[in-house]
Amino acid sequence: MAYTIIESCIGCEMCKKICPMNAIFGDSETQQKINPELCIECGSCGRICPKNAIVDSFGIPAVSIPKSQWKQPHIILKNCTSCGSCVDICPVHIITISHHISMTGKHVKPEIKDIHLCISCGFCALKCPVNAIEMKIPE
């Protein structure tokens, strides 16, 4: 399963820049291609494509969304168990578990560094086994 790029692609290469897997290839100003072996279906190419030229694995065209409207993860620390699943899954590796003083001692909690690198894939929220991550449009 993977995303694919259709003929309306103008080769602006926005998708190539954002793809966390380097799965997109092709010369500039020509139709780009996605290597299905590498694509993890994060959907960020679809969100960024100005021509809506990318379709998901069900054949549904992705809709471009202005970057300021991309949802971002918020960690609800009181529910978080520090299990690290979100750290493991984030394709751009911006979640780290670092020192955090909590009521129960010095247990570590995850932190999102460099939120501007977030591609809004929502994998962290999906992966969190205790639903401690919410995806929200930033205010």
Place this chain on the structure above:
Amino acid sequence: MKDIEIPDQLYEQYLSGTGLASYLLYHWIPANADPLGPDNILGFMSGLLTGAGSLFTGRWMVVGKSPLTGGWGDANCGGQLSPEIKHCGYDGIFFKNISPKPVYLYINQQVRELIDASDLWGKDTVETEKTLWERHTYKKNKPQVACIGPAGEKLSLISGVSNDLGRMAARGGLGAVMGSKKLKAIVLSGDQPIIPYDKDEMNRLSKKSSKWILFQPPFVSGPATSYLGALMRVLPTQLAQDGMLYKILLRRWGTVSMNQMSIEMGDSPVKNWMGSSVDWDASKSIGVNPDVFTNAEIVKYHCYSCPLGCGGICKMSGKYKETHKPEYESVICLGALCMNEDADSIFYMNEVLNRAGMDTISAGHALAFAIECYEKGIITDADTGGIKMTWGNTDGIVAMLHKMVDREGFGDVLADGVKVASQKIGKNSKEFAIHAGGQELAAHDGRNDPGFAVHYSLDPTPGRHTIGSQLYYEMYQLWKEIKGLPKAPLLYHKNHKYLADEEKAKIGAACSKYMNVLNAIGACLFGALTGIKRVPFFAWINAATGWNKTPEEYMEIGERIQVLKQAFNVKHGIEPKHNFVTPRALGVPAQTEGANKGRTVLIDKLSSDYWEQFGFDRETGKPKPESIKKFSIDEPLRITD
């Protein structure tokens, strides 16, 4: 390199992890293969539930024929490695043959290759892992590494495999197998998603379970734990222990919470299993009271998918600045067992062993054994190179430890564990070489809880404390889910523990079966100790796979794995009876003072009854043809490659 497809039916029969691995290795490793030769096969396994959204299921397992015991060998460790095996698209990775030069395996989404590791050979585990991180970090994505240190390279039979900068899958000597194959490391960096069958149900179960773990009332100070232990020693009756209490201790301190309590209640071995809390009272153990470790702790850490977080990094002064918080086992084996009071030396030795890739439990036993040999005049300064191996002589202990990891002088004799050392030394030293089937015991005394002696002696990988005991059984609370298992009474007379009745065999067998399931799904013992109702492993397996098996069916899978591992041992020439714990640690002769005064483990009766539970011969412990047949163990391998 080749890929092997595992039919679903095998997963349903053996799950994954050590379960599936024991099936494959039973068929793949020829009888009597040299554990350090080309025919042995070394595997790295993730667990069936790893990455599926369950809690407490991030452990990975290293498997193979153990050079230490000559039989089935597996060891496991937490950290972040297990999910990475799956992100690479595998449940397990196996190695056979011997490489002509040192190599490491590198896997990422695009490549899969063996890379020359000549420049890494000789480096310690921490340096090795850091070097490999630097070399293979891609777009901020740090790979996960498992590697051996110099101990494994030098084929020390008590060496293990390290991940996360010196955490060890230590037992069974599988580091030496990796060393014999000239495999320095595996480096994994995958991206494949792990998708459970029913994500919502997984999350529902995890959310409910996490509430139990995150509940953390304030608790007594570190040294006060010794009073709790002393109370347990003097009272004639005992309350069945609820795992929540231990969970609270673990979340606050980690396993070091037991440092003083266990000594006081008679659970920790002292002075190479000769002593007791009389020799090692609270004034001596205070140096390693739990607060010492939390005070040195810079940060706590959690393994993958763990809500509890018993681990930590401690600061220290001297050559190394940091070490993983030493575990209870390490503290006792390098401390009370050698009568070593110096806490700083324990931190230091912990780091030296982690970096060398050597098991702290076995190393501590080897040192205590050497001390007893020295004190008895069996070895002298001429043997030790002038090192004074006397009880509690910290300098001597540390100096000998260095010789052990370097395999120098007398250290070379000790580096293969106490059984091999006693064979080399002779002169009745085997009487105080404390092991079961070649593997040193952990720091839980079977004279206090005979359940430990049962599993030390009878598990296909003898000498391990992570399988079961009467205490674990109370905490697993399996009777709440599984029909026909005896319920632990809330309050009982302690003498009840020391009877070799039918119930003990049922308890022992239930622990073994359950642990086989846990090691197949990648679960952590400490999660299981919180109780099956609070940490619902069986329900998670059903939600992750879409199966609809009952807890009893899962216990049958555990039984199948046990029969198979025993058959593995018999195939490789092990006489199960020869794996019994050294008599001293069974209370033969019984101690004359301390918590375990007058106690002897009735191992002959206990073993026969336990074997019977699995359909093994009561006398020899070998699987009878019926049980081999029941689980179709001798049918040809059902995979195609």
